[in-house]
Amino acid sequence: MRTIMHLDMNAFFASVEQRCDPGLRGKPIAVIGSAHRTVVTTASYEARKFGVKTGMNKYEAKRACPGLIFVVGDNRKYIDTSIRILNILKDFSPKVEAYSIDEAFVEITGMSSLFGEPATLASLVKERIRGELGLTCSIGIAPNKLLAKLASDMQKPDGLVEIREGDVATLLEPLPVGELFGIGPKLTAHLASLGVATCGELARFPVSILRERFGIIGERLALMGQGIDTSPVIPAGEEGEAKSVGHSTTLKRDISERGVIKRHILKLSEMVGARARRYGLKGRKVTLTLRYHDFFTFSRQKTLAIPTNDTRAIYSAASSIIDSLRLKSAIRLVGVAISDISKETGQLDLFEDGIKRERLLKAIDEINKDIGAFTITWASICDEGAQVEGSGVISPSWRPEGVKRVEVR
Amino acid sequence: MKFNIGKPEFIKVLQRIQGIVEKRNTMPILANVLMESSNGRLNIMATDLEVFIKDSSPADVSEDGSVTVNARKLFEIVKELPSDKVDVSTSKEDRVTVKAGKARFSIMGLPSKDFPVFPAIDDSRLEPVDSDNLKEMIDKTSFAVSTDETRYNINGFLLEKEETKIRMVATDGHRLAFIEKQDLKSAVQKEGVLLPRKGVMEMRKLLDEKEGEFLLGVTEKSAVMKKDATVISVRLLEGEFPDYKKVIPKDNDKMAVAEKAVLLASLKRVSILSSDKIKGVKFSFLKSRLVLSSSSPDIGDAIEELDLDYSEEDIEIAFNARYFIDMLEALDEEKVRINLKDPLSPGILRPEGSDDYTYIIMPMRL
Numbered sequence: 001m002r003t004i005m006h007l008d009m010n011a012f013f014a015s016v017e018q019r020c021d022p023g024l025r026g027k028p029i030a031v032i033g034s035a036h037r038t039v040v041t042t043a044s045y046e047a048r049k050f051g052v053k054t055g056m057n058k059y060e061a062k063r064a065c066p067g068l069i070f071v072v073g074d075n076r077k078y079i080d081t082s083i084r085i086l087n088i089l090k091d092f093s094p095k096v097e098a099y100s101i102d103e104a105f106v107e108i109t110g111m112s113s114l115f116g117e118p119a120t121l122a123s124l125v126k127e128r129i130r131g132e133l134g135l136t137c138s139i140g141i142a143p144n145k146l147l148a149k150l151a152s153d154m155q156k157p158d159g160l161v162e163i164r165e166g167d168v169a170t171l172l173e174p175l176p177v178g179e180l181f182g183i184g185p186k187l188t189a190h191l192a193s194l195g196v197a198t199c200g201e202l203a204r205f206p207v208s209i210l211r212e213r214f215g216i217i218g219e220r221l222a223l224m225g226q227g228i229d230t231s232p233v234i235p236a237g238e239e240g241e242a243k244s245v246g247h248s249t250t251l252k253r254d255i256s257e258r259g260v261i262k263r264h265i266l267k268l269s270e271m272v273g274a275r276a277r278r279y280g281l282k283g284r285k286v287t288l289t290l291r292y293h294d295f296f297t298f299s300r301q302k303t304l305a306i307p308t309n310d311t312r313a314i315y316s317a318a319s320s321i322i323d324s325l326r327l328k329s330a331i332r333l334v335g336v337a338i339s340d341i342s343k344e345t346g347q348l349d350l351f352e353d354g355i356k357r358e359r360l361l362k363a364i365d366e367i368n369k370d371i372g373a374f375t376i377t378w379a380s381i382c383d384e385g386a387q388v389e390g391s392g393v394i395s396p397s398w399r400p401e402g403v404k405r406v407e408v409r
Numbered sequence: 410m411k412f413n414i415g416k417p418e419f420i421k422v423l424q425r426i427q428g429i430v431e432k433r434n435t436m437p438i439l440a441n442v443l444m445e446s447s448n449g450r451l452n453i454m455a456t457d458l459e460v461f462i463k464d465s466s467p468a469d470v471s472e473d474g475s476v477t478v479n480a481r482k483l484f485e486i487v488k489e490l491p492s493d494k495v496d497v498s499t500s501k502e503d504r505v506t507v508k509a510g511k512a513r514f515s516i517m518g519l520p521s522k523d524f525p526v527f528p529a530i531d532d533s534r535l536e537p538v539d540s541d542n543l544k545e546m547i548d549k550t551s552f553a554v555s556t557d558e559t560r561y562n563i564n565g566f567l568l569e570k571e572e573t574k575i576r577m578v579a580t581d582g583h584r585l586a587f588i589e590k591q592d593l594k595s596a597v598q599k600e601g602v603l604l605p606r607k608g609v610m611e612m613r614k615l616l617d618e619k620e621g622e623f624l625l626g627v628t629e630k631s632a633v634m635k636k637d638a639t640v641i642s643v644r645l646l647e648g649e650f651p652d653y654k655k656v657i658p659k660d661n662d663k664m665a666v667a668e669k670a671v672l673l674a675s676l677k678r679v680s681i682l683s684s685d686k687i688k689g690v691k692f693s694f695l696k697s698r699l700v701l702s703s704s705s706p707d708i709g710d711a712i713e714e715l716d717l718d719y720s721e722e723d724i725e726i727a728f729n730a731r732y733f734i735d736m737l738e739a740l741d742e743e744k745v746r747i748n749l750k751d752p753l754s755p756g757i758l759r760p761e762g763s764d765d766y767t768y769i770i771m772p773m774r775l
Contacts, residue, residue, distance in 0.1 A: 305557035316559055345689060346774030347583055347729060350755060351651045354582055 001165060003118050004233060005106040006140045006148035007089065007125065010157035012102035014044035016081050017071045019134045028052065029069045030061050041073055045157055078102075081133060088128050092121060097233045105145055107233040122160050143168075146229035149181045168227040173200035180224055186332075190214075190295055191221075199225045215297040245281060246337025247271040254293040254330035258322065261331055265318050266311075267381045268336035273311035274373075276338060277365055282307035283338025286317035290325075291333035299335075300325065307342050310361060311378075314338060410474025411498040412446040414466065416487065416509070419451075419495055422464040423484040425639065426455035428611055429462050430480040442480035443524045444497070446470040454527055455480055458644075460608040461527050465638035472498075475521035478505045486514050528642050530633055535624035542590050543625070544616045546577045547609060549588050549766055552735040554606045555581035562648030565605040568627065578653050584732045585653055587767040603650055604632050608643030615639060657769060661748035661757050665694055665719040669745045672699075673737040675713045679703050680730035682711040688730040689773050694719050694749070703730075726752045727773040733758075736768045 009015065013031040018024045028047035030040045040061050043052040050065035061068055082101045089096045092115065095107035108121055115121040122139040129135055138159035140151025147168065151161040163171060177199055178188040194213070196202050202225030210218035223229070247268045255261055265288070276282065284307045291297040302317045318336050349355050364376045374381070423442065431439035436458075443454040451468040454461070476499045483505075487495060490509035498506050503518035547566075555563040560582065567578040576589045612634045616623065624635040632643045680688040683703035693700040699717050704710035726749060737745065742760035749756045752775060758768040 304559075305555070313559060345729075346727070348753065348771040348774065349582055350580065350585060350656050350769065350771045351582060352655075353651070 001143055002107065002109045003111075004142060004145050004148040005108050005118065005122060005125075006142075006145065006152045007085075007104050007106065007137050008139075008149075008152045008156075009085070009102035009135060009137045011042050011044050011048075012081075012135075013042040013073055013078055014047075014071075015135050016077055017074075018044060020077065021071075024069060024071065027069055028065050028067055029071050031071050031073045032058065033073060081135070084133060085129060085135075088132065089125065091128075092125060095233045095235050097235055105148065105233045108141075119160065119162055122162075126158075126160065144227075144229040145231055145233065146181060146224060147227055150179065153179070153181075172203070172225070172227050173198065175199045177202050177225070182224065183221075187295060199227070201225075214295050217295070217297055243341060244287075244337045244339035245272050245276045245279075245283065245341070246287070246335060246339075247275075248289060248333055248335030250291075250333045251331065254332050256327060256330040258327075261322065261334060262319055263380055264334045265322065265336060266315050266378055268334060269315035269318055270311045270374075270377060270381070272336050272338055273309050273314050273361075274365055274368065276309035277361060278369075280344040281341050282309045282344055284308075284340040284342070285338065286314055286321075287335075287337045287339060288318045288321040289333070289335035289337070290322075290327075290331050292327075292329045293332050294329065295332070297333070301339075303340070307340070309338070309344070310357065410444070410446050410476055411472035411496075412451055412468040412470045413494055413496050414451055414468040416490055416493050416495055418466040418468075419487050420484075422451070422453050422466050423480070423487060425464055425614075426453065426462050426480055427484060428607075428614070429455045429457055429460050431457045438477060438519050438523055439525075440479055440481070441477035441519055441524070442483060443475065443477045443521055445475035445521070447473040454524070456525050456527075457607075458525060459605055460611055460644070461525075461640075461642040462611065463527055463640050474499060476503050476505055476518045477521050477524050478503075478516050478518040482516060483507070486516075527640075528631055528644075530635075530640065530642065531626075531628070534628055535626040535633060535635055538623050538625040540616045540623045543623070544613065546575075546588050546590060547613045547616075549739045550577050550579040550586040551606070551610065551613070552739065553579040553581055553584050553586040553768075556606075557581070561646065562603070562650055565603045565646045566609055567601060567650040567653070568604055568632075569601040578650070580651065580653065583729070583771050585656065585769045586736065587653070587657070587769070589765045601650065602627055602632065603646035603648060604643060605646050608632065608641065612641055612643070615641060656755065657767065658748070658750060658755055658757060661750045661754070663694070663719075663721040663724055663749045665699065665717050665721075665747045665749075666761055667699065667715070667717040667745055667747065669737055669740055669743055671715055672717070672745065673734065675701055675715050676730050676733055676737070679711045679713050680734070682709055683730060689727050690730040690733075691725065691727045691775065694721075694724045694726075696720065696723075724749055724752065725775065726756065727775050728756065728770055729773060732770045736770075740766075 014029055017029060017031060026046060028050060029044045030047055030052055031042045032038045032040055040052060040054055040056045042054060047065055047068055052061045052065050052068060058070065078101055086096060086098055086104060089104055089106050093106050093108050093111060097105040099105055108118055111121060115124060118141045122141060126137060126139060129137055136158040138152045138156050140148045140161050142148040142151050142163040143165050147163045151163045154161045175198055177183050177191050177196060178185065180199065191202065196205050202221060205222065207219060207222045210221050214221060249264060249268060251264065285301050285303050287299050287301045289297065289299040300321045302321055304313065304317060308314065314336065368375050426442055439457055445452045446468060447470065449467060449470055450465050452463065452465045454463040486507055491512055492510040494509065496508040500506065503520050505516045505518045507514040550566060554565060563580050563582065569576050574589045574591060576587065578585065578587045615634060615636055618636060621636050626633045631645060634641045676690065679701040680690050680703055682705050683689045689703065691702045697716060697719060698714055700712065700714050702710065702712040736758050740760055744761035746759045746761050747756060752772060755769045755771050760766055
């Protein structure tokens with residue numbers, strides 16, 4: 001049996017700001033982006049007491065808490081702190097997976113001879129993070145990642161919860177499905193329409209119906225209801241040969257206009273292309289994944305004659321896939337991935353246009369790496385409806401290391 | 410429509426069109442063959458809208474008429490029929506009945522009026538062609554044609570004439586094959602046409618027939634090949650072929666001459682251990698010898714040395730072995746000339762003693 005620890009920093013951005021500026025400590029603060037129209041990224045616990053929530057605009061936040069102090073986020077501080085936290089975790093186990101900027105999974109199976117019981121180890125981790133960085137975190141310990149994440153959510157701030165194998169069934173039986181990581185409000189509503197409100201009910205629900213209703217995620221849902229999750233903790237650099245490079249995005253609203261969906265596909269193609277180019281990878285298969293508003297999710301693939309990491313080629317394949325589809329309803333999620341991955345071979349091009357293209361992409365990549373993603377990009381992405389969110393705030397899914405593989409389930 | 414035909418004759422005409430019928434299900438009727446009986450002959454036709462093929466065979470026609478029916482199914486049925494004679498007839502609603510011995514098949518067809526029309530052919534523009542020369546030109550360039558659908562302008566062969574010569578060029582962006590021949594000239598009436606790969610490969614199959622005269626004509630919109638009753642019409646590709654003359658190196662002064670068979674065998678061996686899909690092999694040209702080596706981080710490495718004529722300074726360069734092998738396999742001559750400049754510039758391969766056939770390969774970064 002495995003022992004997995006999930007670490008979740010409490011009000012990360014806000015806590016880092018309070019740590020850096022003693023004048024902010026103990027006060028209600030909200031970290032916001034630098035952009036003109038910005039929303040609250042993180043609120044300190046003092047602000048949360050007044051009902052300030054992530055996603056509120058400044059006006060709403062100020063109304064909830066008139067004494068609220070706004071702080072414009074500083075991404076470099078967060079990245080630096082995040083790396084320091086990971087380094088502390090690596091002192092306890094080699095298997096540390098940076099899950100997002102303020103979350104990590106650590107496999108601590110078999111570590112008891114070095115650090116004592118899992119809870120003791122977790123206390124040591126909390127101690128060091130508090131001592132060295134002045135920050136608090138919530139830690140969950142459980143036999144798998146799904147439950148560890150659940151455990152860390154159970155006590156905030158500054159929590160430490162252990163879920164033991166024998167307690168899983170009792171714990172999950174009355175637990176609302178929405179508490180499980182990966183089941184959001186819409187999915188919760190869909191499950192409710194099937195009469196499924198708790199994990200216990202989800203576990204007993206016929207898999208065949210889930211599969212029919214939700215496509216490939218149906219089977220995973222059934223396992224989640226039983227608290228089963230076999231996904232491994234994957235440390236950076238040990239992802240193995242990337243089998244695919246992909247990105248997906250849940251749209252802000254369900255969209256049925258093809259033009260708009262295609263702009264999202266282009267944006268995702270650029271994200272996939274840029275990442276593949278950064279790691280010198282090319283893929284021969286392009287997969288487009290779409291999720292309808294009712295959560296039915298499906299993928300279609302196209303195989304190319306030669307492997308590519310050129311945004312244009314990825315986009316042209318993905319967009320030809322959507323051209324061949326008759327969409328049954330509005331789209332909720334779009335995903336683009338390349339697979340059948342090979343290393344860039346160093347094969348040179350005979351003609352000038354191929355060479356020029358390669359240089360152009362390289363120049364764009366370098367500028368975007370230095371100044372920021374999407375500094376230079378396709379004009380159609382900038383069109384209304386698919387604007388790159390320039391909130392000025394680091395994406396919570398940002399990770400300090402490794403080829404990020406976003407898999408769409 | 411009603412006719413009786415010998416099974417071997419029927420098989421022959423049906424076999425010829427199998428490569429053309431559309432496999433993708435975009436227009437159902439394109440999966441069909443058009444059959445038409447009149448004047449003691451069975452005429453058939455198939456197309457994917459890019460390549461058109463028609464053929465004809467004597468038949469015992471008792472009722473004129475036409476119909477279209479699934480080409481693959483009909484071919485499969487005819488191949489397996491138990492007797493030497495086949496009866497074919499149509500009934501209402503374009504249903505086709507095939508009878509032979511005690512076997513009877515009834516297949517749903519589609520009306521012939523919905524079938525695309527074969528492009529008009531001006532026989533006066535067709536000229537006899539030396540089939541061996543044409544075959545050689547196709548065989549020595551076809552492997553270099555790009556199969557990447559997004560690069561439609563190189564999904565075929567460039568055919569052009571210069572003075573008294575006819576030239577065929579093919580490339581996939583990494584390598585380029587180029588061959589010139591003295592005759593064929595009158596058949597090509599338009600400068601720099603692009604022939605699609607599929608159509609040329611259908612013509613190539615036809616060229617394997619031994620006897621008879623082959624006629625070829627290239628006009629504004631299409632290339633036509635005719636042999637007896639068989640006619641293939643290929644719609645030309647639109648688009649601009651890259652300026653290939655610009656990439657033919659002029660100052661590749663490091664020349665090596667190798668025995669083709671030795672180099673080919675050695676490359677095939679060494680490339681077994683080059684990593685995954687792209688067969689990268691390192692070529693080290695040293696005084697009078699060539700060292701080929703490959704390595705794959707997960708499997709191992711290979712090295713082989715062979716003698717060749719080389720007296721310039723040492724050069725190390727990497728190529729996709731597949732690109733080399735393709736050309737060497739197509740080469741008739743015993744010796745191959747390799748001209749290089751530096752590790753990042755294209756290499757030239759030619760048969761020793763002739764400049765009519767040129768093959769250019771872009772190296773891989775070491």
